Amino acid sequence: MEKNNKQTDKTVIRLECITRNFVVGDETVHALRDVSFSIQEGEFVTIMGSSGSGKSTLLNTLGCLDTPTSGEYYLDGVSVRTMGKNSRATLRNRKIGFVFQSYNLLPKTTAIENVELPLMYNPSYSSSARKQKSIDSLVAVGLGDRLNHKSNQMSGGQMQRVAIARALVNDPAVILADEATGNLDTRTSYEILVLFQRLHVEGRTIIFVTHNPEIAHYSSRNIQLKDGRVVDDTRNEHVLSATEALANLPVDED
Amino acid sequence: MNIVNLFKIALKALSNNKMRGFLTMLGIIIGVASVITMLAIGQGSKNSIKNQIGEMGSNMIMIQPGADMMRGGARQSASSMETLKLVDYESILNETRFVSAVSPTVNSAGQFIYGPNNTPSTIYGVSPDYLEIRRLSIGDGSMFTQQDIIAASKVCVVGKTVVDKLFPNGENPIGKVIRYNKIPFSIIGVLKSKGFNSMGMDQDDMVLAPFTTIQKRVLAITHLQGMTASAVKEEYSEQAINEISELLRRNHKLKPGVEDDFNIRSMEEMLTTISSVMNMLTLLLGSVAGISLLVGGIGIMNIMYVSVTERTREIGLRMSIGAKGRDILAQFLIESILISVTGGLIGVLFGGGLSLLITLAAGFTTYVQPWSVILSFVVCTFTGVFFGWYPAKKAAQLDPIDAIRYE
């Protein structure tokens, strides 16, 4: 599989000595301590670690939702730390695609309307361009036949696909997923994983936070956090195929 | 972020919760409709009273014996109510420039009898000028003349209501003799019907006779109970009053500094008084209605506030995909403005319809003023911004991380 990988030498993400402290009462929680690493374009990175190890905090930092207490963060060559709220919002809109554990689709809203949402906040898209991009994106996640289904008319797996389509629609520099398979059963999780692997093959940069050690086998790199520190950062030489794993899954009980 | 997209987003959010939007709107609808209706009722009755007074003669002047009750307050003796005499009438008739017509008035109320029929009414002892002053006219027969005044003839002119009561079979009343206080009056004319006035008074319920006849034969008095006059024009009411006042002071030999022993009022003055009373009433009605608009506005704030809390995750999501604080602010403001302005529009239609219904069903004159419609719209937009601002600001200030994790 890795043969098709279009990984390049372009650095998408560079973290230098990132720390993030939360002050709660008169105690300081060190959520991230001195975290440094770089991610190249086209990598599929899983971030693992026990609960409270700082994974979500790291992902929020990478997603420009949170600012580090100290350290430098370069996204696509731009320093994020000094940016104001509004420019970070624009950066999220243009360069980042988020996938959440609980999908976070708008209720009573069709797949296509959910997917076009990021483009609504980008004035350079006309409404027809928006529509076309959203359709393309939904087709890419295999929901070409569900364009006008509302979020409450879809299964969990389908909702997560819509969320992934939404994360893809603005051609982000990096896709960030926090426990994206956490709410799904094994089979559906693998289906989502197949999708992520395909996006990886197409050259997307993906950062995937998970509890599940299995998933690390399907990514190209695995970063291990403990108490806010990177304790392990290994490249995975033998990326397993999720498609095969899915085929080998025991047939559903029902 | 462009405004068209923000409108689309806000419209979508509203259409996701139509029932709630409508219920929120209801407060505004009721508020605006009641403001419009109340102002329409106020303005309508003001207009109709004005018309009525205009019909009665807006240049009419009333002269009463006795000092001005409004100012004095103390009860006045019987003799002080007998200060107006025939000479006063003659002076006004002959020596004024701004008075075009004048008539004494001596009234008596009682039972009128014709054959087996009888009816209560009032007989007004007047001069022929009275018709012009009160804008009355003869429908049938003729008015009594100066000759009848001099002779104190027992003749009368009757209103339509009296005719209907005394001659229920439709006989021609002209030439018939009716009795009042055992005195026979022969009918020489019938007044043209004027119907009811806006205060519900029957303007056809009257009998006119020469004032000398009433003085001598009915009341046995020599003084006049009052006089009515007309200024040459409404604008000259003031001058006419001054003229009359000077004449009466001269006739009554009142030294300077001594209070008048009569009082003069013009319709114009009454009109101003009534107008200001009606304005007060309109203001009162309007502000009660305004309070309901305020309550409607608070309803918007309430719902928007709940909506922000309920949609915290949505706000978090929007922020995480690139919405700026001001986009969120604009979205919620537009939502509340859409609710209030749509509510305002429906309220205006509803209020206009209600005013029309009141006119049709209750016969109440109403008049929807254009400015009240414009005002309602301005107030609604303002209400939307004002009451939407706080919840929208709250939404815009949410932290995206907290918002998206919100349970």
Ligand SMILES: Nc1ncnc2c1ncn2[C@@H]1O[C@H](COP(=O)(O)OP(=O)(O)OP(=O)(O)O)[C@@H](O)[C@H]1O
């Ligand atoms: N807003 C905050 N205020 C205070 N402390 C916080 C805040 N967010 C995170 N923390 C603390 O930072 C540490 C890291 O939290 P984080 O959410 O990143 O962990 P995590 O690895 O994502 O855990 P999990 O796997 O359970 O999601 C925890 O100790 C947490 O209590």
Ligand SMILES: [Mg+2]
């Ligand atoms: Mg977490």
